[in-house]
Amino acid sequence: xxxxxxxxxxxxxxxxxxxxxxxxxxxxxxxxxxxxxxxxxxxxxxxxxxxxxxxxxxxxxxxxxxxxxxxxxxxxxxxxxxxxxxxxxxxxxxxxxxxxxxxxxxxxxxxxxxxxxxxxxxxxxxxxxxxxxxxxxxxxxxxxxxxxxxxxxx
Amino acid sequence: xxxxxxxxxxxxxxxxxxxxxxxxxxxxxxxxxxxxxxxxxxxxxxxxxxxxxxxxxxxxxxxxxxxxxxxxxxxxxxxxxxxxxxxxxxxxxxxxxxxxxxxxxxxxxxxxxxxxxxxxxxxxxxxxxxxxxxxxxxxxxxxxxxxxxxxxxx
Numbered sequence: 001x002x003x004x005x006x007x008x009x010x011x012x013x014x015x016x017x018x019x020x021x022x023x024x025x026x027x028x029x030x031x032x033x034x035x036x037x038x039x040x041x042x043x044x045x046x047x048x049x050x051x052x053x054x055x056x057x058x059x060x061x062x063x064x065x066x067x068x069x070x071x072x073x074x075x076x077x078x079x080x081x082x083x084x085x086x087x088x089x090x091x092x093x094x095x096x097x098x099x100x101x102x103x104x105x106x107x108x109x110x111x112x113x114x115x116x117x118x119x120x121x122x123x124x125x126x127x128x129x130x131x132x133x134x135x136x137x138x139x140x141x142x143x144x145x146x147x148x149x150x151x152x153x154x
Numbered sequence: 155x156x157x158x159x160x161x162x163x164x165x166x167x168x169x170x171x172x173x174x175x176x177x178x179x180x181x182x183x184x185x186x187x188x189x190x191x192x193x194x195x196x197x198x199x200x201x202x203x204x205x206x207x208x209x210x211x212x213x214x215x216x217x218x219x220x221x222x223x224x225x226x227x228x229x230x231x232x233x234x235x236x237x238x239x240x241x242x243x244x245x246x247x248x249x250x251x252x253x254x255x256x257x258x259x260x261x262x263x264x265x266x267x268x269x270x271x272x273x274x275x276x277x278x279x280x281x282x283x284x285x286x287x288x289x290x291x292x293x294x295x296x297x298x299x300x301x302x303x304x305x306x307x308x
Binding site: 051052053054056057061064065069072073075076077079080084088089090091092093094095096099100102103106107109110113114116117120121123124127128130131134 | 205206207208210211215218219223226227229230231233234238242243244245246247248249250253254256257260261263264267268270271274275277278281282284285288
């Protein structure tokens with residue numbers, strides 16, 4: 001599950017001051033921009049983004065995106081804030097560095113194993129040619145992905 | 155090259171107000187915390203972190219880490235700020251999501267190709283057994299990674 005969908009969905013109607021307004025000690029009106037994304041019961045999320053980005057930057061960021069994109073914007077900011085608080089030196093850039101390294105390792109492993117598959121196919125083709133010679137059978141197309149029935153060659 | 159080492163190293167002695175002090179219109183003293191990491195000529199880096207994290211949060215973050223870790227801290231914050239300004243909805247979490255997806259795809263591809271290697275090895279073993287029978291040779295150990303000389307089997 002990815003970093004965005006792991007997080008809880010936006011809550012329904014908010015009856016209490018949202019986590020942001022509660023922390024900032026201000027009135028939480030019906031038109032509070034933060035309330036739908038920081039319900040009272042998820043105070044930690046706001047504490048995190050407030051510490052890392054600052055409330056005013058969170059608000060500015062939400063104002064720059066479409067309303068339909070605000071939930072994902074908050075989730076990604078909560079994720080980044082949490083990564084930064086866990087690892088103040090590298091934050092989520094550390095996760096990116098780690099994943100980039102992993103991708104390179106997997107790509108190298110794939111290159112190696114692909115080369116091995118080609119080599120193995122060539123060896124099978126050699127074996128098949130030998131068997132064709134032994135049984136004086138007409139040449140067949142090189143063996144690649146086709147399945148064969150060894151019993152018929154004996 | 156990773157996200158950290160791509161960036162320029164910390165500059166030498168600063169003679170002008172650093173990019174941070176210049177933007178914040180304050181005196182840049184010899185003991186300015188930001189000067190070593192935001193030289194005058196790299197103003198964009200500070201503009202980015204200021205917009206996304208806010209100057210006071212950048213300073214707080216630098217104060218929480220060891221001096222030897224400050225350069226990497228700034229570089230990772232500059233990277234994250236740049237990612238957030240480029241993609242206000244997903245920021246660097248978007249890059250993480252993309253890389254996680256890529257890792258899963260590469261792992262699935264590796265699993266598939268490993269299964270194909272095993273199948274191919276089993277087919278080679280079958281072919282070798284048939285050749286052994288044809289030439290009435292004593293059984294040999296299953297063919298796996300060993301190289302063989304087909305000429306000797308004819």
